Amino acid sequence: MMEDVRHSIFSLDALSNYIVLFAFAAVMIIFSVTTANFLSLENIYNVIANKVVLLAIVSLGMTIVIAAGGIDLSVGVSVDMSALVFFSLLAAGFSAPLGVFAGLFAAFTVGAFNAFLINKLRIDAFLATLGVLFIGSSVQRLATNGGTPITLTTQEYAPVFQVISDSQLLGLPTPVWILALCSIAVFLLLHKMVFGRYVAALGAKPGVALYSGVRVPRELSKVFIYCAVLCGIAGILLSSQVKSYIPLSGDAFLLDAIGATFIGTAMTSDRRPTVVGTLMGVCLLAFMRNGLLLVGWNFFWQQVGIGVLIFVVLAFSFGLRKREE
Amino acid sequence: MSDIAIDMRGISKQFGPVKALENVDLQVRKGSVHGIVGANGAGKSTIIKILAGIYRLSDGEVEIDGKPIDTITPASIEKEGVHFIHQDRLLVPTATASEAVFLNNEPRVGPFLNARRMKREAVELIKKHFQVEIDPDTLVRDLSAAQQKIVQISRALANKAKVLVLDEPTAALVAAEVTSLFGVLRALRDDNIAIVFISHYMQEIMDICDDVTILRNGENAGNVVPAESSIEEIVALMVNRDTSEMYPRRTAEIGEPVLQLENGTRVGHFENVDVEVHKGEVLGLTGLLGSGDKQLLKCMFGLDQFDAGTFTLNGNRRQFGSPAEAVKAGLAMIPEDRRAHGVAVDLSVSDNISIASINSHSNNGYVDTKSEANMVNGLIAELGVKTPDRFLPVRNLSGGNQQKVVVAKWLSCESSVYLLDDPTVAVDVGAKVEIYNLINRLAGEGKGIIFVSSDLEETVEMCDRILVMYRGRIVGKYQRGEIDSDQLLAVASGASTDIREVP
Numbered sequence: 023m024m025e026d027v028r029h030s031i032f033s034l035d036a037l038s039n040y041i042v043l044f045a046f047a048a049v050m051i052i053f054s055v056t057t058a059n060f061l062s063l064e065n066i067y068n069v070i071a072n073k074v075v076l077l078a079i080v081s082l083g084m085t086i087v088i089a090a091g092g093i094d095l096s097v098g099v100s101v102d103m104s105a106l107v108f109f110s111l112l113a114a115g116f117s118a119p120l121g122v123f124a125g126l127f128a129a130f131t132v133g134a135f136n137a138f139l140i141n142k143l144r145i146d147a148f149l150a151t152l153g154v155l156f157i158g159s160s161v162q163r164l165a166t167n168g169g170t171p172i173t174l175t176t177q178e179y180a181p182v183f184q185v186i187s188d189s190q191l192l193g194l195p196t197p198v199w200i201l202a203l204c205s206i207a208v209f210l211l212l213h214k215m216v217f218g219r220y221v222a223a224l225g226a227k228p229g230v231a232l233y234s235g236v237r238v239p240r241e242l243s244k245v246f247i248y249c250a251v252l253c254g255i256a257g258i259l260l261s262s263q264v265k266s267y268i269p270l271s272g273d274a275f276l277l278d279a280i281g282a283t284f285i286g287t288a289m290t291s292d293r294r295p296t297v298v299g300t301l302m303g304v305c306l307l308a309f310m311r312n313g314l315l316l317v318g319w320n321f322f323w324q325q326v327g328i329g330v331l332i333f334v335v336l337a338f339s340f341g342l343r344k345r346e347e
Numbered sequence: 348m349s350d351i352a353i354d355m356r357g358i359s360k361q362f363g364p365v366k367a368l369e370n371v372d373l374q375v376r377k378g379s380v381h382g383i384v385g386a387n388g389a390g391k392s393t394i395i396k397i398l399a400g401i402y403r404l405s406d407g408e409v410e411i412d413g414k415p416i417d418t419i420t421p422a423s424i425e426k427e428g429v430h431f432i433h434q435d436r437l438l439v440p441t442a443t444a445s446e447a448v449f450l451n452n453e454p455r456v457g458p459f460l461n462a463r464r465m466k467r468e469a470v471e472l473i474k475k476h477f478q479v480e481i482d483p484d485t486l487v488r489d490l491s492a493a494q495q496k497i498v499q500i501s502r503a504l505a506n507k508a509k510v511l512v513l514d515e516p517t518a519a520l521v522a523a524e525v526t527s528l529f530g531v532l533r534a535l536r537d538d539n540i541a542i543v544f545i546s547h548y549m550q551e552i553m554d555i556c557d558d559v560t561i562l563r564n565g566e567n568a569g570n571v572v573p574a575e576s577s578i579e580e581i582v583a584l585m586v587n588r589d590t591s592e593m594y595p596r597r598t599a600e601i602g603e604p605v606l607q608l609e610n611g612t613r614v615g616h617f618e619n620v621d622v623e624v625h626k627g628e629v630l631g632l633t634g635l636l637g638s639g640d641k642q643l644l645k646c647m648f649g650l651d652q653f654d655a656g657t658f659t660l661n662g663n664r665r666q667f668g669s670p671a672e673a674v675k676a677g678l679a680m681i682p683e684d685r686r687a688h689g690v691a692v693d694l695s696v697s698d699n700i701s702i703a704s705i706n707s708h709s710n711n712g713y714v715d716t717k718s719e720a721n722m723v724n725g726l727i728a729e730l731g732v733k734t735p736d737r738f739l740p741v742r743n744l745s746g747g748n749q750q751k752v753v754v755a756k757w758l759s760c761e762s763s764v765y766l767l768d769d770p771t772v773a774v775d776v777g778a779k780v781e782i783y784n785l786i787n788r789l790a791g792e793g794k795g796i797i798f799v800s801s802d803l804e805e806t807v808e809m810c811d812r813i814l815v816m817y818r819g820r821i822v823g824k825y826q827r828g829e830i831d832s833d834q835l836l837a838v839a840s841g842a843s844t845d846i847r848e849v850p
Binding site: 138144210214215217218219220222223226227229230231232233234235237292301 | 461670674
């Protein structure tokens, strides 16, 4: 019986693993029939370069955290702090590489602060990152007179933004290459390296990790720092794309990143987050949102659509699996 | 009106194929303190949980105050006036003392809580019965263990309890508190309240009980009036002597010392404890609940810290700040709660086995999957873990096989000393024998083993030497064969303090 379940692709359990693919196919078919432009190369290019890349990089960070049994509500803060520091340095006339480095370091600091709260003060990850979310939002308002965007007065850095966000390499947009590199890095971390084993153990049963001699605080620090630095990369990309720092713009990623990661868990039998699953989840959300937009739904109805989509995918996936048991 | 407060007749309880209770009778007279004693697994807690409505009985009849009760639920049994003071204090930690006393029985004015009256009555009630004052606004979690017991018993009294069931009420109390608790119990008994008293401590049973029911292996082993009996007689009735082929023989050679602890102290848990384990030796460490034996293991493994003492492992003085340091130095822990600390049931056999040693099967942080697979497959074959392949989630293995996975994890680290914390708790007899074989095998490979067990018979049969702890101190040291489980129980329950130095 057990053998059957594990080896037949026709079992309900295996079927439930393909639910995300089915949903993705359904979304693609429905919108290509109902709208004229959905399947055009231009639209797909636009969705991937502008919507998928940023959300995917943040979601990869979220994937690491959720795989380790935690949650990071402060991803938006990492995105924004990176952008804030990056643009502040550019505005002060520092060189672009220094700005990028300092931006990423700012994100690193957010992750390290999360780790400090969780490891040293023993605050639950949910509450620790929620606190950082509040603090980070206020810091941004305080630093920008209540939320004024930072834009540059000179055109000095225009080539830099061009290279980061608006160039192509071997026929693909540079941000897509950056996403590819991030995906490979996280894939190696989670699925090929010792770190990934510790993450899986922490996610499955933290007590077992502790009793097996895993240095739990150290590994948890890495988890939150990797996530924050990935968000920092997204922050640099985002601000280069819009050529300004807009306070609190990172908050928009939080719910979609959590949603994409959990949709991705429906793709494996053990329901653990994976890099491939998360990328699929991001594509599903991005194309769904784009399709709804083209159909003419406004932002709020798009949110309803996304909510229903997540609900349907996860309900189907878990429902099928449960019936099997 | 009947003289008998609780009359349970022919009680049987099955858990699947396991008979936890068979045809057990229990009669508790009004105005008496009735003790229930038995070794671990004898059925004490099962019969109490049946009476409390937590378990449904498979067969038998229950009468409360002469009135037959068909189905017992936790709510209905309280209505009959039977109240339970459970071992793990079931109080709302953030309620105040007065709220806890009147939980579900709050004085009201119309729909509103009458807080002033509630506080006043709580203070009066506690003062009347216990002659102490407790601030009604103190939070339950800030009360001492003794005060929490007082609050629990007061709640029962506020509900006009006719029967009080106390499960190990003295486990967390100091001697003076035990004495005053007994004073209260005697006063309640004289008010015609029936009291059921469950304790591991034989001397307490002798001091407070009017009648004692002895259980053994889920059956009645006798009823005794302590005033006309002795601890020895009761213990003899408790212990099952049939040990047959349960315990496989061991032919390990005992070598040099690998682990030593001198004057180990953890304030509030144990004091000035000396332990020495040799290669190939199984050292038993036993004591009743709260004796400090489990805390001692935790301190050795870096889960908690010694406040004083010298701890030496493989000839080096150590003090581990975390389990990670202890594991690196060669300690292995087989924890009591297997599903919380031993195996992650959602992960595969392979992931569980390799978690502790994965670093030595990696290059620059990358897992060498070939080397890992060889190691895992080797250990699965060596220990005979029954699994179709190494990718099966551990959830699908039997208890004994899960325990093998835990042992395999440590074999892969080449640990030198194994700390076993009640490794056979809640596994069936077949799995127990497998675990005993594993222990023998580890000893045969020259590992040092500290075997903490609350099963006294197992301790006597499996260990080369035995240390007995009682309230944080070592009160007995024995070589194999010097003590049987009756005597061990007497020492562990503080009835005898026969300290014999090992030559």
